[in-house]
Amino acid sequence: MISLASYLIISMILFVIGLMVMIARKNIVAILLGIELVLNAAALNFVAYSKFVTNNLDGHIFALFIIVVAAAEAAVGLAIVIRFFQLKETIHVDEATQLRN
């Protein structure tokens, strides 16, 4: 039977995979993909808890706003990626070193 734990496990797997994508890949767009996975894992947790524990819809509202924030984040992030590509002709994350020293 489906319980809260099954949703939490899926959410955990998603979170960890998202984190691994963020760490392992050097393409900035791929890092944004990882961020989307992580945010979705969090939203899934919110909805699961609101169904099984609190029994009201505040979790749904939270998931909605997470989706809103994720969309805004993707829009701005990808704009930065495109601008970065115009300057550096690459989207390798290790090239972004102008603020290092």
Added chain:
Amino acid sequence: MNQTVVSFLAQYEFFDFLTKIFGENSLLLTTLIFLIFSVAFVAVAATIGGLGTYAERKISADIQMRMGPNRVGPYGLLQFLADGVKMMMKEDIMPRTADKFLFYLAPLLCLLGVFATLAVLPVSSGFTLTDLNVGVFYLIAISSLVGLGVFLGGYASNSKWSMLGGMRGASQIISYEIPVTLSVLAITLLSGSMSFGKITDLQAGFITNWFVFHNPFAFLAFIVYFVGAMAETNRAPFDLPEAESELVSGYHTEYTGMRFGFFALAEYIEVFVVSAVAAALFLGGYNLPFHISIDFLPIQFVQLSILVGKALMLYYVVIWARWTFPRLRVDHLMSVCWKYLTPIAIFNLVGCAVWMVAFNGQSLAQLIFGH
């Protein structure tokens, strides 16, 4: 609520007989009924899509004073079957440099997006496959898979024509989704529901109850919706992604045989779907102009033919527009969407909201003729 075809059939006597046969396992029966109706839907939709190509050729021939297809079957009616067989027998070519995985996936995404919208299409009060609470919203959401399919089809071919067509197609489809969404939002505002069933029920009765005639803003919203939907399905005069005189064939230049057939099928079914949605949201849907008890089963078929008739009329208008208006230029296309349709759609939305508050939700006809 959440009425489905199963819950509709459950009120008849023969359903008890069926439950006796299938015993306590109601899931099997539900699945079976859904399967039967889904297959019927798919068959009818595919036929309408196929006849769409025939109608397109015949109507264009009529407008241009030609004969059109008239060899296969009576009046050339079976032409689409011949076309289908021909497509299956064509050699399946894939460019060597193509992205194979995405090349296979793109037509499938188009088909998925179109078929998934069929599940909520309100064809009659009982035969609607499922009447979701978020029906309208779901329909808008899932149909954007088509745009993705167009883009990936253009990308995966690795041909310049396809790439240009795909980029244009994707940006056009997503742009025109905004006026469409805002117009649908106006209807949601007036009806207070996102379920197709409720929206259609509110338009029952005489023609003045239709949402087109609810107020002047709703009438404008209908026009915006229709123009936007035509652009979203890549129909002329908005057929820039597949403009044959400038882009060879657009995003499906490299597609041959059956895969090209899937793109075409998806497009023609989608035109029917947006026409049917326009009929359901604005033109009264499946309602008869007088009150009648819907418990009598053949009435369902009458309702079905009313909706399909309305949708086919809009379909005719779409084809007619193709042979009447010249194709837009790409910068005009974008300015039509963002500088005309979207502001008008926002204006409609605000107008509908103000109307609701000012006249307490009454329609124009109610204000003029009283209740």
Added chain:
Amino acid sequence: MFLNTLFVMSALLTVVSAVLVLTTKNIMHSCVFLLGSLIGIAGLYATLGADFVAATQVMVYVGGVVILMLFAVMLTGGKDFVSKAQNLMGLAPTMGNAWTYGVSALVGLVFLFTNIQLLTRLGTMSKLKNDGAFESTVNKIGHLLVKDHILSFEISSVLLLGALVGAAIIARPRKQ
């Protein structure tokens, strides 16, 4: 029963697609697999009775974010779609030394034990009835948005305005 089927299908789609996002080298394919994963999550929302959130997920991600990402890949790519050493196989030699591996192993162990502790307790705790009948959420969400959460509703609009203006400024072609 259909609930379980839907759950299993969605969960498989989600997890398998997420793994493929991680392991595929081609960024374009990664975006498409991300799409699968997000649709799977929409299915999971549907099994939780969150119909509106599920439709929102499909609407925003399928129609919006994924297409935007594909656009961004197209705008930045050209030469370098398949880049080397971007998957797990190429990871080990480029990342850190023994010290970082030791710390991460420790953190991983602590994480694992905490999760096992939590999950075993949760597994016995919540046996809510989940028989496939749900209340409609759309109306309630609407009421919550216009009454309890009115401020966040309006502020999200300001956030989106900021995102629009900011991203438009950043991405706009320069005059140079």
Added chain:
Amino acid sequence: MTTTQIDGLMPIVIMMAAAVVLFFGGHFASVILSPKKPTPQKDTAYECGEEAVGSAWSAFNVRFYVVGLIFIIFDVESVLMFPVATVFSEMVKEGHGLFILTEFLIFIGILVTGIIYCWKKGDLDWVRSYQVSARRNQPAVAVKAKEVKKASA
């Protein structure tokens, strides 16, 4: 309070499965019926009879992204407006009409501010953004276009 059955989602799954079945069925039929005679010329991308040069996967103009950006912001805003629109008539009947109208108008007003900004800055303008990027190479053309625009305005 109305309840909904999860079974209502079954047709969606079945329809998607039908699409997949149709897709692979069509492919199968095509594989059986169609000839298979590849030649090197046939397998190249179509470029009007010329030999295909280079790859089509090159960097595109940024204006496509800007269109997508404006789209996604509108998309998300409309997502938030849908539940509010659903309760609108209810609230009007309860007598909170002006309250929810004000709220709705503020929300749309902020949205409209964004589109007015983009309009003024020329992001909605397909041609002008193209000229700005082309000015690097051909200043004369851009200046001419600007003059024409001024004259027409």
